[in-house]
Amino acid sequence: xxxxxxxxxxIAAVPGSTLIEAAHDAGISIPHFCYHKKLSIAAxxxxxxxQVEKAPKPLPACATPVAEGMKVFxxxxxxxxxxxxxxxxLLVNHPLDCPICDQGGECMLQDMSVGYGGVQSxxxxxxxxxxxxxxxxxxxxxEMSRCINCTRCVRFGVEIGGQMELGQAFRTEHAEIMTFVxxxxxxxxxxxxxxxCPVGALTSKPFRYxxxxxxxxxxxTVSAHDGLGSxxxxxxxxxxxxxxxPIENEDINECWLSDKDRFxxxxxxxxxxxxxxxxKQDGKWQEVEWQVALEYAANGLRHIANxxxxxxxxxxxxxxxxxxxxxxxxxxTRGIGSQNVDFRLRQSDFSGDxxxxxxxxxxxxxxxISRADRLLIVGSFLRKDHPVLAARIRQAVKKGAQANIIxxxxxxxxxxxxxxxxxxxxxxxxxxxQVLQALTxxxxxxxxxxxxxxxxxxAGGKNVAVLLGNFAQQHPQAAQLxxxxxxxxxxxxxxxxxxxxxxxxxxxxxxxxxxGAKGMNAASMLATPRKAYVLLNVEAxxxxxxxxxxxxxxxxxxxxxxxxxxxxHATEYADVLLPIxxxxxxxxxxxxxxxxxxxxxxAVKPLGEARPGWKVLRxxxxxxxxxxxxxxxxxxxxxxxxxxVDVASKLNNAIGVVEVKxxxxxxxxxxxxxxxxxxxxxIVRRSAPLQATTDAAAPQAWLHxxxxxxxxxxxxxxxxxxxxxxxVKLTAAADDKLPKGVVRxxxxxxxxxxxxxxxxxxxxxxx
Numbered sequence: 001x002x003x004x005x006x007x008x009x010x011i012a013a014v015p016g017s018t019l020i021e022a023a024h025d026a027g028i029s030i031p032h033f034c035y036h037k038k039l040s041i042a043a044x045x046x047x048x049x050x051q052v053e054k055a056p057k058p059l060p061a062c063a064t065p066v067a068e069g070m071k072v073f074x075x076x077x078x079x080x081x082x083x084x085x086x087x088x089x090l091l092v093n094h095p096l097d098c099p100i101c102d103q104g105g106e107c108m109l110q111d112m113s114v115g116y117g118g119v120q121s122x123x124x125x126x127x128x129x130x131x132x133x134x135x136x137x138x139x140x141x142x143e144m145s146r147c148i149n150c151t152r153c154v155r156f157g158v159e160i161g162g163q164m165e166l167g168q169a170f171r172t173e174h175a176e177i178m179t180f181v182x183x184x185x186x187x188x189x190x191x192x193x194x195x196x197c198p199v200g201a202l203t204s205k206p207f208r209y210x211x212x213x214x215x216x217x218x219x220x221t222v223s224a225h226d227g228l229g230s231x232x233x234x235x236x237x238x239x240x241x242x243x244x245x246p247i248e249n250e251d252i253n254e255c256w257l258s259d260k261d262r263f264x265x266x267x268x269x270x271x272x273x274x275x276x277x278x279x280k281q282d283g284k285w286q287e288v289e290w291q292v293a294l295e296y297a298a299n300g301l302r303h304i305a306n307x308x309x310x311x312x313x314x315x316x317x318x319x320x321x322x323x324x325x326x327x328x329x330x331x332x333t334r335g336i337g338s339q340n341v342d343f344r345l346r347q348s349d350f351s352g353d354x355x356x357x358x359x360x361x362x363x364x365x366x367x368x369i370s371r372a373d374r375l376l377i378v379g380s381f382l383r384k385d386h387p388v389l390a391a392r393i394r395q396a397v398k399k400g401a402q403a404n405i406i407x408x409x410x411x412x413x414x415x416x417x418x419x420x421x422x423x424x425x426x427x428x429x430x431x432x433x434q435v436l437q438a439l440t441x442x443x444x445x446x447x448x449x450x451x452x453x454x455x456x457x458x459a460g461g462k463n464v465a466v467l468l469g470n471f472a473q474q475h476p477q478a479a480q481l482x483x484x485x486x487x488x489x490x491x492x493x494x495x496x497x498x499x500x501x502x503x504x505x506x507x508x509x510x511x512x513x514x515x516g517a518k519g520m521n522a523a524s525m526l527a528t529p530r531k532a533y534v535l536l537n538v539e540a541x542x543x544x545x546x547x548x549x550x551x552x553x554x555x556x557x558x559x560x561x562x563x564x565x566x567x568x569h570a571t572e573y574a575d576v577l578l579p580i581x582x583x584x585x586x587x588x589x590x591x592x593x594x595x596x597x598x599x600x601x602x603a604v605k606p607l608g609e610a611r612p613g614w615k616v617l618r619x620x621x622x623x624x625x626x627x628x629x630x631x632x633x634x635x636x637x638x639x640x641x642x643x644x645v646d647v648a649s650k651l652n653n654a655i656g657v658v659e660v661k662x663x664x665x666x667x668x669x670x671x672x673x674x675x676x677x678x679x680x681x682x683i684v685r686r687s688a689p690l691q692a693t694t695d696a697a698a699p700q701a702w703l704h705x706x707x708x709x710x711x712x713x714x715x716x717x718x719x720x721x722x723x724x725x726x727x728v729k730l731t732a733a734a735d736d737k738l739p740k741g742v743v744r745x746x747x748x749x750x751x752x753x754x755x756x757x758x759x760x761x762x763x764x765x766x767x
Contacts, residue, residue: 004070019061019072020048030074031083031112033090033198034150035062038255039159045090045150047112049082050074058082080116087116093128093173094199095145103200105213109148130176136184137692138191138263140205141177147201149175153193160256161187162394162414177201186694188387188677191262195245195255206266206689207243219603220247222590223261224320224583225681227500228253228366228388229592230261234584234603241265241584241604251367252592258387259693260677260684265584267686268607272566274579275608285571290609294616297576298623300559301336304532310337314525317343317513317536318543319502320681321613322588323597324634325580326504326511327641328617329536335626339519340530343508345538346470346501346675346747348545348759350521351658352479358652359509360473360482362593363489363497364465370396374461374494376404376435376454378485379428380469382413384677384695386499402461404454406431407471408672409744410737418457421450424670424739425759426663429477432484433660439491464494470501471674474545476663476759483658496653500593502681507591510650511641529553535562536613537580539682541569542748546757548724563613566682579610582683586612587634595651599638666761669707670741671723673758675748699746700733701764707741708734711764718767721745724756729767 001012006023013022018041023030033045043063050061053071058079061072073079091113098104133141149168154177157165165187167180179185185193194204216235223230230253235243244265246257277293278285288296304312315333317326326343333341344350369375370392382390394415397403402418410422421431431451438455458464466489472481489496500506508514515521520528526549533554544550554560554573562574565582580586585606589599606612614637621629631637676699678690690696701719703711713719715734720727721743728751738744747758755762 002066002068004066004068004072006072007074013066015066017066019050019064019066022066023061023074028074030061031116032062033108033112033148034152036152036196039152039155042151042155045148046086047083047090049079049086051076051079084116084118087113088118088122090148091117091121092123093145094148095127095143097143097146101143101146101200102203102208103197107200108198128173133178134184135179136186136190137689138205138259139185139193140203140208141201144176144201146199147177148199149177150198151177152196152198153177153202156193156196157187160192160391160394161189162391163187165190166193184694188259188383188695189256189391191259192256204243206263210242211237216242219601221584221600221603222503222598224503224590225260225264225684226258226386227502227505227593228386229503229590229594229596229598230257230388232257232261234265236604239604241268251365252596253388254392256388256391259690260387260680263689264684264687266689267683268582268584270566270686272568272686273607273610274564274567274577275610277579277609278577280575285577290611293576293578294619294623297561297578298620300561300575301532301534302624304559305336305338308531311340312531313338313534314340314520314530314532315342315534315536316345316522316525316538317508318345318538318681319343319505319508321504321537322583322586323504323507323511323591323641324588324614324637325536325617326508326513327637328614328621328629329534330511330513331628332617332621332624332626333534334516335621335628336624339516340525341513341519342515342522342525343504343513345522345543346474346545346758347478348474348476348523348757349478350523352482352655353514353521355479355656355658357654357656359506359650360498360653361506361595361651362500363653364495364594366392366594368463368495369393369465372396372463372465373401374404374458374464374492375401376406376458376464376466376485376488378406378432378466378468378481379472379475380407380467380499381409381411381471381674382469383411384674385470385501387677389499402457404457406435408739408742409674419450419453421454422737422739424741425475425672426666426670428472428475429480429484429660430662432481432488436484436488436491439488458488458492458494461492461494464489464492466492466494466496467499468497469499473498473501474758479655479658480660482653482655483660486653486655498593498653503590506593506595506651507589510591510645510647526550526553529556531557532559533557533561535560535564535570535574537564537682538562539564539568539570540573541753542679542685542750547753548726548756563616564682565610566686568682578616579608580613580616581606581610585610586614588614589634589638591647595647597642597647599635668761669743669764671758671760671762672738672742672744673747674744676746679746679748699730699749699751701730702733702735702738702744703742703764704738704740705734705736707743708732711766713766720765720767721755721762722765723760723762726754726756728752728754
């Protein structure tokens with residue numbers, strides 16, 4: 001450690017750190033604008049000037065490294081004079097529009113000017129103006145005259161987001177921040193630029209002019225979308241959620257938030273919200289009282305259980321449901337006498353059931369990923385499926401980690417990839433087998449170049465992580481991929497895990513929301529239709545691996561009870577709609593991909609007559625005279641769900657013996673399906689700002705240009721895609737980074753909902 005003195009206080013500083021870091025660690029505040037602990041040093045605002053003994057002039061604390069015996073004065077006459085001089089220059093051109101600025105009350109410039117600004121300005125000339133910029137539907141840059149050119153937004157884009165979407169052009173008083181290459185900011189992490197901006201130049205477009213910061217109530221909660229479990233602050237006014245901001249947690253989301261987590265709240269007050277219970281009678285929907293709707297549902301379930309048999313009842317839920325909801329759903333289903341309950345709606349391979357030794361999880365802490373020096377990522381649309389986790393991996397790669405990718409699509413991950421193998425879905429097992437063989441050196445001569453290179457990369461690492469993404473988990477040979485990945489991790493002395501698809505992908509297992517020994521999994525329940533279904537947060541046409549099959553099963557059922565926050569296509573096949581509250585209107589628990597149990601409280605009251613899902617399920621259980629439905633609080637339900645459960649011991653990725661065999665070759669086109677980032681769940685799908693982004697553009701049919709040529713098509717042509725009993729018309733597009741023999745078509749989207757399974761053969765022809 002290096003011994004320095006700051007304002008008369010003896011401090012032991014870390015070698016290589018800067019004065020501002022040493023001061024902050026010691027609890028000494030130094031004014032600054034451009035400095036941020038997660039970004040590189042720019043030293044362009046000069047607000048952090050301090051006096052250093054023997055230095056001829058004040059030095060910027062953010063760019064001055066500590067040295068043994070250094071004496072620093074942050075509030076001496078020389079330092080304060082320098083800081084006030086900088087503040088005067090910063091305010092020269094700053095517009096006097098604080099009364100209408102969205103940053104009011106949260107503005108660093110406003111706060112600093114109180115301590116370092118003059119009583120009145122000596123500048124009487126005309127202030128400079130900078131034209132507004134249209135950065136897209138999420139980030140507003142209407143008042144760029146406020147910009148103090150700290151370049152935090154630019155550095156964030158390059159260093160954390162991975163791409164330079166904003167840059168600083170020109171010099172001196174003509175310098176301004178503007179977009180580069182594209183006209184808008186399209187990063188899935190763009191909202192963090194709003195948080196980083198120390199003035200009101202970049203603000204939230206959806207929140208713009210909605211409220212003042214001091215009018216808002218704040219509630220701590222947890223992300224209900226991807227499996228990371230990001231910590232959020234939900235800000236409300238008049239029982240409406242108006243803004244969502246990150247809560248810093250170095251172990252999870254650091255100080256960042258994905259745009260999905262930040263702006264999805266706009267879907268909470270959608271016009272599609274279901275606010276009263278409804279029953280379909282004579283083909284027409286009628287609003288009814290809760291008692292009537294619940295009795296109708298309970299009587300219907302009882303009638304089918306007593307008549308056709310309890311095994312004719314199936315329960316389906318999404319992994320975005322809370323632990324409490326999932327626990328009571330499975331308890332209700334089992335109480336009726338059925339083992340048919342599942343939350344793994346997009347999974348297509350269940351051959352690992354019975355062989356899986358615990359709840360699949362990340363296999364390590366989220367923070368451990370930052371420390372990995374070798375990564376093998378199999379089947380993941382990493383940037384879009386796990387934006388904040390992708391940023392963490394990007395930082396690890398920048399520090400020297402090697403990333404190896406095996407996938408059926410070659411999206412730009414905005415980082416160096418050491419080795420990659422981009423193959424059709426039916427070849428993933430073969431590639432992983434080759435990597436395994438190369439690692440064992442039993443038949444390394446037979447391994448392809450990419451597989452051998454990956455094996456060498458993994459073998460040379462000290463902290464190896466082998467991760468299966470959403471695509472791999474949804475694959476028809478998912479159990480085989482898991483078995484191979486497990487062996488590869490073991491041979492390279494690494495850790496093996498799953499990148500969780502949704503907020504409760506781990507919690508669903510802990511809640512026992514999976515079928516019993518004689519129960520049917522999600523795919524079986526839809527392939528062999530049941531007479532009754534209970535749906536929890538499920539939009540069957542968008543949330544299932546085979547939407548065609550799901551809709552057919554729903555339409556064939558005698559009774560469909562849908563617990564949902566929204567009116568949706570369930571109006572075409574459901575018999576009862578029960579309005580339940582989304583995560584901001586209920587209390588509950590999510591278990592993140594790393595097995596972290598995080599409970600939260602509701603931020604606002606439920607809209608209309610909506611009720612927390614756990615309460616609705618508890619009352620249904622009481623009406624059906626089932627035991628164990630007497631909880632008064634969500635905490636009591638959580639405690640019942642986790643009673644006697646040691647979460648850490650339940651987390652286990654090990655799988656028993658699985659026969660590994662290559663898929664049979666096909667000459668037909670294979671479908672490659674991604675679920676677009678803003679189509680993953682019901683709330684996100686209804687957020688107007690997110691649906692206006694480029695990531696939410698209408699799906700296209702992406703093929704290799706050679707495949708287009710074979711079909712006699714050109715990019716931009718309208719094509720007809722057929723799968724199973726359905727077909728859709730899309731625009732063809734060329735992507736030569738795709739493997740030959742595949743067509744990439746998004747799933748989870750209303751435009752493609754008429755197609756069949758997410759994997760399998762698909763035909764393409766001119767429309």
